[in-house]
Each structure stands twice: as structure tokens, then as C-alpha cells.
Amino acid sequence: MPRTPSTPRPAETRPRDADRSQKDILDAALREFADHGLGGARMDRIAERADVNKRLIYYYFESKESLFLAVLERAYESIRGEERQLSLSQVDPIEAIRRLIAFTWNYYIEHPEFLSLLGTENLHRARHLRRSTKVRSMHSPLVHTLAEVLERGHKAGLFRAGVDPVQLYISIAGLSYFYLGNCHTLSTIFDRDLMGAKARLERLSHMNDLVLGYLVRD
Amino acid sequence: MPRTPSTPRPAETRPRDADRSQKDILDAALREFADHGLGGARMDRIAERADVNKRLIYYYFESKESLFLAVLERAYESIRGEERQLSLSQVDPIEAIRRLIAFTWNYYIEHPEFLSLLGTENLHRARHLRRSTKVRSMHSPLVHTLAEVLERGHKAGLFRAGVDPVQLYISIAGLSYFYLGNCHTLSTIFDRDLMGAKARLERLSHMNDLVLGYLVRD
Amino acid sequence: MPRTPSTPRPAETRPRDADRSQKDILDAALREFADHGLGGARMDRIAERADVNKRLIYYYFESKESLFLAVLERAYESIRGEERQLSLSQVDPIEAIRRLIAFTWNYYIEHPEFLSLLGTENLHRARHLRRSTKVRSMHSPLVHTLAEVLERGHKAGLFRAGVDPVQLYISIAGLSYFYLGNCHTLSTIFDRDLMGAKARLERLSHMNDLVLGYLVRD
Amino acid sequence: MPRTPSTPRPAETRPRDADRSQKDILDAALREFADHGLGGARMDRIAERADVNKRLIYYYFESKESLFLAVLERAYESIRGEERQLSLSQVDPIEAIRRLIAFTWNYYIEHPEFLSLLGTENLHRARHLRRSTKVRSMHSPLVHTLAEVLERGHKAGLFRAGVDPVQLYISIAGLSYFYLGNCHTLSTIFDRDLMGAKARLERLSHMNDLVLGYLVRD
DNA sequence: TATGAATGAGAATTCATTCAT
DNA sequence: TATGAATGAATTCTCATTCAT
Numbered sequence: 001m002p003r004t005p006s007t008p009r010p011a012e013t014r015p016r017d018a019d020r021s022q023k024d025i026l027d028a029a030l031r032e033f034a035d036h037g038l039g040g041a042r043m044d045r046i047a048e049r050a051d052v053n054k055r056l057i058y059y060y061f062e063s064k065e066s067l068f069l070a071v072l073e074r075a076y077e078s079i080r081g082e083e084r085q086l087s088l089s090q091v092d093p094i095e096a097i098r099r100l101i102a103f104t105w106n107y108y109i110e111h112p113e114f115l116s117l118l119g120t121e122n123l124h125r126a127r128h129l130r131r132s133t134k135v136r137s138m139h140s141p142l143v144h145t146l147a148e149v150l151e152r153g154h155k156a157g158l159f160r161a162g163v164d165p166v167q168l169y170i171s172i173a174g175l176s177y178f179y180l181g182n183c184h185t186l187s188t189i190f191d192r193d194l195m196g197a198k199a200r201l202e203r204l205s206h207m208n209d210l211v212l213g214y215l216v217r218d
Numbered sequence: 219m220p221r222t223p224s225t226p227r228p229a230e231t232r233p234r235d236a237d238r239s240q241k242d243i244l245d246a247a248l249r250e251f252a253d254h255g256l257g258g259a260r261m262d263r264i265a266e267r268a269d270v271n272k273r274l275i276y277y278y279f280e281s282k283e284s285l286f287l288a289v290l291e292r293a294y295e296s297i298r299g300e301e302r303q304l305s306l307s308q309v310d311p312i313e314a315i316r317r318l319i320a321f322t323w324n325y326y327i328e329h330p331e332f333l334s335l336l337g338t339e340n341l342h343r344a345r346h347l348r349r350s351t352k353v354r355s356m357h358s359p360l361v362h363t364l365a366e367v368l369e370r371g372h373k374a375g376l377f378r379a380g381v382d383p384v385q386l387y388i389s390i391a392g393l394s395y396f397y398l399g400n401c402h403t404l405s406t407i408f409d410r411d412l413m414g415a416k417a418r419l420e421r422l423s424h425m426n427d428l429v430l431g432y433l434v435r436d
Numbered sequence: 437m438p439r440t441p442s443t444p445r446p447a448e449t450r451p452r453d454a455d456r457s458q459k460d461i462l463d464a465a466l467r468e469f470a471d472h473g474l475g476g477a478r479m480d481r482i483a484e485r486a487d488v489n490k491r492l493i494y495y496y497f498e499s500k501e502s503l504f505l506a507v508l509e510r511a512y513e514s515i516r517g518e519e520r521q522l523s524l525s526q527v528d529p530i531e532a533i534r535r536l537i538a539f540t541w542n543y544y545i546e547h548p549e550f551l552s553l554l555g556t557e558n559l560h561r562a563r564h565l566r567r568s569t570k571v572r573s574m575h576s577p578l579v580h581t582l583a584e585v586l587e588r589g590h591k592a593g594l595f596r597a598g599v600d601p602v603q604l605y606i607s608i609a610g611l612s613y614f615y616l617g618n619c620h621t622l623s624t625i626f627d628r629d630l631m632g633a634k635a636r637l638e639r640l641s642h643m644n645d646l647v648l649g650y651l652v653r654d
Numbered sequence: 655m656p657r658t659p660s661t662p663r664p665a666e667t668r669p670r671d672a673d674r675s676q677k678d679i680l681d682a683a684l685r686e687f688a689d690h691g692l693g694g695a696r697m698d699r700i701a702e703r704a705d706v707n708k709r710l711i712y713y714y715f716e717s718k719e720s721l722f723l724a725v726l727e728r729a730y731e732s733i734r735g736e737e738r739q740l741s742l743s744q745v746d747p748i749e750a751i752r753r754l755i756a757f758t759w760n761y762y763i764e765h766p767e768f769l770s771l772l773g774t775e776n777l778h779r780a781r782h783l784r785r786s787t788k789v790r791s792m793h794s795p796l797v798h799t800l801a802e803v804l805e806r807g808h809k810a811g812l813f814r815a816g817v818d819p820v821q822l823y824i825s826i827a828g829l830s831y832f833y834l835g836n837c838h839t840l841s842t843i844f845d846r847d848l849m850g851a852k853a854r855l856e857r858l859s860h861m862n863d864l865v866l867g868y869l870v871r872d
Numbered sequence: 873t874a875t876g877a878a879t880g881a882g883a884a885t886t887c888a889t890t891c892a893t
Numbered sequence: 894t895a896t897g898a899a900t901g902a903a904t905t906c907t908c909a910t911t912c913a914t
Contacts, residue, residue, distance in 0.1 A: 036341075053876080129407070189357050273887090274898080500905070559691050600860065606832060614831045624790060638821070642825070646868045696886090713894075
């Protein structure tokens with residue numbers, strides 16, 4: 001008779017166990033999915049990484065696929081949350097564009113799992129995302145902010161006219177995404193270190209030049 | 219009237235079974251890996267798709283991983299082969315850039331498996347590519363050609379100075395890659411069809427504007 | 437009246453399933469390895485013989501090789517356990533030698549699987565045993581006891597001097613082992629039944645004569 | 655058109671290819687069966703080791719089992735052949751016994767594959783040997799020779815009476831077999847090097863003492 | 873809320889053997 | 894006599910998932 005479930009642990013530590021377990025599971029799953037993709041991820045490893053019983057994962061998250069969706073949703077929530085704090089509307093248009101580029105770049109660098117997750121979800125043709133009402137409703141407020149910045153820049157005679165904010169947003173994201181997401185492949189192919197401090201600064205600089213070189217008219 | 223076992227197929231249809239079988243396996247594997255990633259791909263399905271005995275796959279390609287590498291190498295050979303035929307050196311610089319953007323864009327559209335493969339390989343941190351001496355030696359001659367184009371453009375007073383051809387190459391690829399590779403996710407998030415004929419033309423146009431808007435100085 | 441699934445077995449029959457399952461697996465594996473060697477043993481057959489799900493074997497014992505080691509360790513524990521109860525120190529030296537010969541002989545007859553296991557392990561050059569800290573630490577206390585018996589016999593003027601207990605132990609074991617382990621081959625070669633009651637008595641007698649004829653000096 | 659089968663190789667090298675191939679296969683198979691047992695042996699590896707096409711093995715030896723029997727038969731032929739040259743009848747009885755012990759000991763040391771083969775065949779309960787008319791008819795002439803030696807020794811007043819030559823033969827073989835065949839296991843268990851030059855001399859000496867100590871009466 | 877035991881369906885890989893030439 | 898291509902049937906091992914408590 002080792003464990004006595006009848007003796008409850010102190011009140012202040014217990015109540016949060018459920019939330020804590022769920023968070024641990026999501027954290028572990030994020031790493032696992034990012035490391036191995038959906039097909040390569042192992043529920044066993046997630047349980048081990050989260051230090052919970054495997055059965056518990058099923059208790060909270062129905063299945064592997066649902067768990068993946070939960071992970072994906074949380075990842076989107078997280079980036080959207082940070083995006084909202086950029087306050088692009090409060091700075092001049094050129095600075096706003098710089099900030100957006102830098103934010104995207106840095107977020108991807110600090111959250112490589114996010115890139116992995118995106119890639120995995122795309123391999124599966126957004127199958128999970130499509131099921132999510134959450135993510136769809138959380139579509140980037142950035143597009144609107146970006147539209148406003150472009151408009152402001154044009155009115156100020158700084159930016160060219162007719163720029164589609166969605167296209168630009170995708171371009172900005174793509175410039176960072178391809179470089180960072182494929183850096184292992186690219187480094188190998190070009191036989192050049194792309195992730196050193198200098199290389200990273202050069203890339204950021206190049207992206208700013210590219211985007212602003214396009215946008216700014218004189 | 220598929221195959222009638224009693225009627226042996228004419229000699230010219232099956233000149234050398236070995237080569238044919240290997241090609242069939244590679245074709246099938248390409249599709250399977252592109253559809254499901256490395257972890258999700260099934261050797262059984264590859265055998266079925268190639269219409270060969272599963273054992274034969276192991277006869278020619280040691281293991282799943284080696285098969286994946288073989289597929290990857292062939293995919294790179296293929297795109298490099300087509301790139302070589304662009305003859306960018308023989309047209310004026312602006313046209314050369316346009317051609318490169320259009321080629322990349324169209325190649326990705328026509329070969330979505332290539333994008334998948336890239337994504338999968340990156341998920342695995344270029345583990346397979348690193349093992350390949352083949353791919354490393356086949357690094358794009360495009361970088362040299364591109365350098366020459368940029369140089370020529372600059373000397374003609376058309377292009378800005380100091381553009382790194384590798385950065386530009388990565389940017390051009392990234393602009394197409396992110397849009398096309400993540401189109402399922404992006405379509406869902408932005409609730410907008412990105413793959414219709416009109417949308418595709420707009421994207422191509424945007425990419426040209428962006429890159430040339432940056433490069434061309436007057 | 438084997439098992440009636442509708443009537444749940446009483447609690448005391450199945451006190452802890454885990455222990456029971458592991459024991460069942462080890463029992464089944466012992467027979468399978470003894471019957472077919474390591475290479476010829478089939479995990480499927482072990483599962484069937486143990487009446488457990490094949491997966492469970494991997495749940496408790498990592499792999500076929502680890503299972504083999506576990507079987508081997510248990511077999512050694514078993515024979516060592518019985519050896520300890522021979523109390524050779526409490527009988528006169530000649531009787532002690534007779535007991536040791538008889539014990540070895542009978543143990544091998546009653547546990548032919550032990551002979552098989554030994555043979556198999558040797559085919560593999562003690563690969564598994566070497567990995568085991570357990571077996572190495574359990575080296576027969578018999579060697580010490582045997583040394584004491586030889587010493588006692590010598591002091592009583594019964595036994596010759598200078599007998600190495602390890603050599604003698606190996607000889608006693610070898611006399612039984614070769615006869616019993618190779619009886620199928622030997623029976624065939626000599627065209628003579630070696631396992632009939634009479635033949636067995638003759639062998640035991642021969643071994644006693646041989647060993648005591650060597651040891652006893654008058 | 656690389657190979658031209660129509661151009662035959664020079665006459666003096668060709669004719670013996672068939673015998674040569676068979677010998678190569680048997681040699682390779684002997685090593686493979688000795689190294690891995692019957693169940694663990696791989697036809698692929700045998701082909702590779704013999705440097706012949708796998709198909710050729712089946713051409714000459716029907717199946718894996720038949721090949722094993724062929725290997726076994728050749729091994730017995732070999733040891734029997736050497737035994738015949740011992741000429742035990744031409745030396746005095748004590749020397750004859752010494753020669754037999756030494757021969758057995760050295761043959762096993764020089765032909766560890768023979769020990770492996772024996773062990774494997776026994777694991778399979780002499781299944782193959784029983785099928786062989788060859789080996790059965792080749793039962794050791796040594797038994798007769800040994801009987802004659804024992805008789806001669808007894809008549810000379812040297813040896814004890816009533817020694818069964820088969821029992822003695824088995825004992826002599828067993829004393830070497832167990833030590834040498836199980837040396838990996840025994841070395842591990844007793845934590846003592848049993849195969850060093852000194853240890854080997856000691857064993858040979860012990861066996862002579864044991865057998866002659868038993869046989870010789872004064 | 874939590875968990876150790878258990879499983880069916882499949883996964884990659886292996887193997888002895890045969891086909892066609 | 895020799896061989897490269899091909900295969901069906903296993904074989905070890907894996908995996909997401911469920912049971913029983």
C-alpha cells in the first residue's frame with residue numbers, strides 16, 4: 001500500500017495540476033512535432049518529455065491529430081499575440097515596415113518550432129487548420145494594419161501606389177521563412193554558413209533593402 | 219485490356235527491367251514522400267504504386283532513408299538540369315531576372331513534390347543531403363550566372379551595386395516557395411483563393427515588381 | 437475446464453498480472469530458445485506459448501536478445517540455487533564428489549534446456565553473458581566448496597595432491613555435458629542407445645570410476 | 655556488349671571451375687554455419703563469402719538444410735581421416751591414450767568450427783546426421799582401435815579391466831569439448847583466461863592425469 | 873486526475889528461394 | 894556453368910490506442 005490517494009496534497013499546489021499537465025503535454029508535443037513532423041512524432045516520446053502517463057494525453061487530447069491541432073492553435077495564438085503588440089500604426093511608415101520585417105525575422109529565429117509546424121501542416125495541406133474555427137477567426141490583424149501603413153506611406157508620397165498588403169505580407173514572411181526554414185539545406189548546398197551572426201545581419205539588411213527598395217518612391 | 223500474362227510484352231517496352239524497375243520505384247517514392255513526408259510514407263504503398271514487389275525496393279535501395287536520399291538527389295538533378303537551360307547570360311539583365319523569377323515560380327507550380335521534398339528534408343535538418351556527395355557537387359551554377367547578370371546590369375547602369383547573388387537567389391526562391399508551399403495554410407488563414415489563375419498572375423506580377431523595383435536604379 | 441472468460445478468475449489466482457506475465461514469457465522463451473537456438477527462435481511462437489500478446493514481450497523485454505539474456509540469467513540463478521543446497525562440506529570427501537557428479541548429471545537430464553542454452557550462448561561467444569553483471573557476480577560458490585573438499589580429502593590421505601578445483605569442476609561438468617548434450621549425434625554415430633535406463637546408469641558409474649579412480653590414492 | 659560468353663576462357667583454367675565453386679561454397683558455408691548456427695546463417699552471406707552467385711548454391715546444393723548436411727559430412731570426413739592416421743595400434747598403450755587425448759584436444763583447437771557444427775547439429779537433435787548414410791557408415795574406427803589398446807594395456811598389466819571404449823571415447827572427447835566449446839562462457843563465469851598458452855598446457859596435463867590416473871593400475 | 877498493463881494492426885526489413893536468360 | 898532480377902512469406906519490432914483500476 002504505497003500510495004494513499006485518500007490523503008490529498010496541500011490545497012494550493014493541487015488545483016493547478018490539471019492545467020499544468022496540459023501545458024506540459026503541449027510543450028512536449030510542440031517539440032516532438034517540430035522535431036519529427038506529424039508522421040514521425042511518437043506519443044511515447046511526448047509522454048516521456050512531458051513526464052506524464054501516456055494515457056493522460058488521451059484523457060486531455062483525444063488523439064494524436066487533435067493534439068497536433070491543439071499545438072498548432074496555441075502556436076498561432078502566440079504569434080498573433082505578439083504581433084498585436086507591434087503598434088505599427090503609431091510609427092512612421094518606413095519604420096513600420098522595418099519593424100514588421102525585423103519582428104518576423106526574429107520571431108522565426110526564436111521559434112524555429114513554429115517554422116517546422118507550418119511546414120508540417122502544409123505537407124498535410126492544412127488539413128488540421130481547416131478543422132479549426134479558432135485559427136480562422138484569429139486571422140492576422142496585421143493585414144489591416146499593414147494596409148493602413150501602406151496607405152499612410154503613399155499619402156505621404158513615400159510609398160508606391162497599388163501595393164496589395166496580403167502580397168506584401170506573404171513576401172515579407174517568405175523572405176525570412178525560406179532562409180530560416182531551409183537553412184540546413186541551403187547551407188549544405190551553398191556550402192556557406194547562413195546562421196552566423198554576420199550572415200544573419202546581412203540577411204536582415206538585404207530584406208530591408210529589398211522591400212523598401214521596392215516600396216519607397218522618390 | 220491491361221496486361222495479358224500469356225502475351226509477353228514486346229521487347230522494346232521493357233528493354234532492361236532493372237533500369238525500368240528502379241525508375242518506377244523512384245517515381246512512386248517521390249509521390250509517396252511528397253504526399254506523406256518521410257515518417258508518414260509507407261514502403262508498402264510505394265511498392266504498390268510502382269507495381270513492384272516490396273522486396274525489390276530493398277534490393278535496389280537499401281532502406282527507406284536511402285531511398286529518400288535517392289529521390290532527393292534525382293529531384294535536385296532534375297531542377298538543376300532545367301535551370302541550366304535558361305541561358306540567362308544571353309539576354310539583357312532585366313529579362314534575365316524576369317526569366318529566373320518565372321522559371322522558379324513555374325517549376326514550383328509544376329513540381330509541387332519538389333516543395334514537399336524540400337520541406338521534409340528541412341524538417342530533418344538536411345540529414346540526408348549532408349550524406350550526399352552528389353547534391354553538394356551540383357550546387358547551382360545559377361549563382362555564378364546570376365552574379366554575372368547582376369554585374370552586367372550594374373555596368374549598364376541599370377541595377378544597383380553590391381547585390382549578393384546568393385541573397386537574391388534565396389529571396390527569389392523564397393517569394394515563390396512560401397506562397398506556393400504554404401498556400402493551403404495561407405488560403406485558410408486569409409480566406410482567399412491563392413491558386414486561381416488570376417491570383418497566380420497577380421503573385422507573379424508582384425514578385426517581378428518587388429525584385430525589379432529593388433534592383434533597378436534610375 | 438480451462439478458462440471461462442465469463443467467470444472472472446478469483447483475485448488470488450492473478451495477484452499481480454505483471455509478474456505473472458513476465459514469468460509466463462520467460463518460461464515460454466526458455467523452451468523456444470532451447471528448441472531452436474537464438475537465430476531459430478520466433479517471437480511469435482514465444483507469445484503464443486506464453487499466451488500473451490506479442491507486444492507485451494517487447495513491453496517487458498526490450499528485444500529478442502535482451503529476452504535471451506533474461507532467460508539465461510534466470511537459468512543460471514536456478515542452477516546456482518540448487519547447487520547451494522548440496523551441502524558438500526558436511527559429508528565425507530568421497531561422498532561429496534559422488535554427490536557433485538550425480539547432481540550435475542541429474543540436473544542436466546532434468547533440464548535439457550539448460551544444455552541447449554549453454555550451447556547457444558557459446559555459439560555466440562558468450563556475447564550476452566558478457567553484458568550481464570548478474571551472472572558474472574554469481575560464479576559458482578561450488579568452486580570454493582570443491583576446493584575445500586579436495587583439501588579435506590587430501591588431508592585425510594584419501595585424495596591426491598595438487599588438484600585444481602576449477603579444472604575438476606569443468607571436467608565433471610564436461611563428462612555429463614558432452615554425453616547428454618550430444619546424445620543425438622552420438623547415438624547416431626555409435627548406433628547405440630545412450631539414453632535408456634541401463635545406459636544412463638552405466639554412464640554415471642563410468643564417470644564416478646573415472647573421477648574417483650583419478651582422485652583416490654592408496 | 656560487355657561480356658561475351660561465346661569466348662570461352664582458356665581450357666586449363668575452366669574445367670575445374672565446377673569443383674572449385676563447390677569447394678568455395680562449402681568453405682564459406684562452414685564458416686557461416688559455425689559463426690551463426692543453422693537458424694542464424696544467411697545464404698546471402700555464404701554466397702558473398704564464397705564469391706559466387708547465390709543461385710549457384712542452389713544449383714549445387716538443393717537447399718540450406720542440404721548444404722548444412724554437406725558441410726557436416728565433409729567435417730566428419732575430415733576428422734575421421736586424420737584420426738585414421740594416428741596409428742594407435744603401433745605404440746604402447748599409455749602412449750596411445752596420450753596421443754588420442756592430444757589429438758582430440760588439438761583438433762578441436764585448430765577446428766573450432768567443428769565444435770560449433772556439433773553444437774548446432776545437436777540443437778537440432780541430429781536431424782541432418784540421421785538423414786546421412788555417409789556419416790553413419792563412417793563411425794569411428796577409433797572405437798575398435800581404442801578397444802584394442804585397452805585390451806593390450808590390460809593384458810600387459812597396465813590398465814584396469816572392464817573399460818568400455820565407447821564410454822572412454824566420449825569422456826576423452828567431452829573433457830576437451832566442454833572446455834573449448836564453452837570457453838567463452840566459462841572464462842566469463844570464472845573470470846579466468848582459459849585460452850592462454852599456460853592455461854592450455856595445464857588443461858592438457860589435467861586431462862592426461864585424469865584419464866591415465868583412472869586407467870593405470872599398479 | 874492519474875496510471876501500469878495490455879493489444880491489434882501495421883511498420884520496416886529479412887530470407888530462402890525461383891525465374892529468365 | 895553461371896547470374897541478375899524478382900518474389901511470397903515471414904520476422905522483428907513499432908505505434909496509437911484502450912483497459913482496468
